[in-house]
Amino acid sequence: MKAMVKVTNVAWLKDMTDLEGNLIIYGVSNLKDAQHANMRNKCKLEALHINCNPYSKGDWVDPAKSMLKITLKPRISVHDANFSWLESLQPHPNLKKLVVGSYSSATVPGWMCDPCSLQSIQKISLYNCDKIKSLPFNNLHTLKHLVVSRCHGFRVLQLEQLSSQLEKLEISGCDCLELITGLGNLDMLATLKIFWCKVLKSITMDRLKLVESTEPIGDSSHGKPHFSRQSISTLTRLEILLYNCDKIQSLPFNNLHTLKHLVVRKCDGFRVLQLEQLSSQLDILNISDCRCLELITGLGNLDKLATLKISRCKVLKSITMDGQQLVESTEPIGDSSHGKPHIGRQNISTLTRLEIEDCKLLCVLPDGLIPSIETTLT
Incomplete structure (x- = not known):
């Protein structure tokens, strides 16, 4: 089934227990509507795409899958999309793919980092979530693929906050990102892509103890951006597309023996x-x-x-x-x-x-x- 519907709320999803494939929700409605959607009873749903901006482009969907696309007629401001509204859209634990876009809160709902709530999750994508500053997904041991795109709230991206079982990581368009730490924690990582991060200065394989300093993040003892040298034994493809990223000056990945x-x-x-x-x-x-x-x-x-x-x-x-x-x-x-x-x-x-x-x-x-x-x- 493929369908596109414009409605004023998501409450009419309540009895659609056989819904499967991709569900895309553009825009936000009030909290009561979200609670009545009863997303937790849709056990056949594979992918949930929640974009709090109804005017956003790009579906982030697999066209081969069945799809129901809902565009909510604006009843509240995009900037009023909040923690409680997203929390009420908690899906069934069978969900495999989650995409969240244009989310305006600094905190993600508890179900997004709960291994019981997302016990089958394989991919999470965050885009245009400017207030999120950390990735509390370390308990999601089934998570294999993470995408962080155009999330300008990140100045430091601490990969040690992620599950060590992650296999694919894509970071793009994070204009304020200066430092990536903990890459060596991702023991199963096979693909790493970093692109369009304009001020990225440093990537460290181990976690970094952050202290107050007058020096910019990423400066080494010699005043240059640097990468530390801990190994990732399984990394087989490293793709770096750093558009307009003039701060990165060296690639000392000599310990990545399977690169x-x-x-x-x-x-x-x-x-x-x-x-x-x-x-x-x-x-x-x-x-x-x-x-x-x-x-x-x-x-x-x-x-x-x-x-x-x-x-x-x-x-x-x-x-x-x-x-x-x-x-x-x-x-x-x-x-x-x-x-x-x-x-x-x-x-x-x-x-x-x-x-x-x-x-x-x-x-x-x-x-x-x-x-x-x-x-x-x-």
């Missing part, structure tokens, strides 16, 4: 990308649109690398196969002793695919590398 795929895109804070900081087990590396990137070092450390893609890094001048000790110099980074851009000449025997696109200052490849691999230069 296979890394994407670095539009990270304009990078001037030097030190690949010797990565695990030697990396299989695929994709670097693109890093407008300030001049030098890539340590490529030879990636002795399992099969695919390397570098595109639209317009000031990239040099790639070295080994690590490079950086010293103060009046010469631009990337200039060789002959004054030309260069690529170091150590070989990676496992490399089978190399793509370089629109890197106009990078013009020399190592001898003997091109004939043995699939190469695209544009």
Whole structure:
């Protein structure tokens, strides 16, 4: 069943015990209506999408599932959507997916972090929830996938507040987010995506003891953003799409021994990308649109690398196969002793695919590398 209905309240859902698939609720009604909806008796419902803004776009639904979409005719202000109203929409424990958008309270209802109330939950998405500042989902041991999008109330995101069973984490568009801690607590994490976090400075693998300080969050002892080095044994894909995130300057994930795929895109804070900081087990590396990137070092450390893609890094001048000790110099980074851009000449025997696109200052490849691999230069 797929249906879209505009109504003034949700109380008419009370007797729909056989409702299944996706239920989408846009807008809010009064508390009494929500209490009469009797959401807890809908045991066949798989996904519940609650968007407190009736004018929001985007359904966040699986189109293959049956769907009932309800748009509530505004009777109260969006800003009056509160804790009690959402608390009254507690679903049946069989629910697998929960999406909450444009929620105006700083506290989530107790059922959202109760393993008995959400004993089957697999995915939770929060978006445009600007007053929420913490993620109290540590007791939801069935939770596998968490999405936090456009939640501008977060300055510090403490991942140690999450269940260690989490497998997929996506963080995007959190404009005030400066620090992510506790990544190492997520023992089962397989996919991490972080993008459009404009002021993100630091990610730490362990939890961070926060103290009063005059220094900005994320500053290391050397005054630079940093990542700590605890390992996640199961992380197999790390995808970072940091649009306009000029604060991140290094990626020292050398202890992520099963990391296979890394994407670095539009990270304009990078001037030097030190690949010797990565695990030697990396299989695929994709670097693109890093407008300030001049030098890539340590490529030879990636002795399992099969695919390397570098595109639209317009000031990239040099790639070295080994690590490079950086010293103060009046010469631009990337200039060789002959004054030309260069690529170091150590070989990676496992490399089978190399793509370089629109890197106009990078013009020399190592001898003997091109004939043995699939190469695209544009």
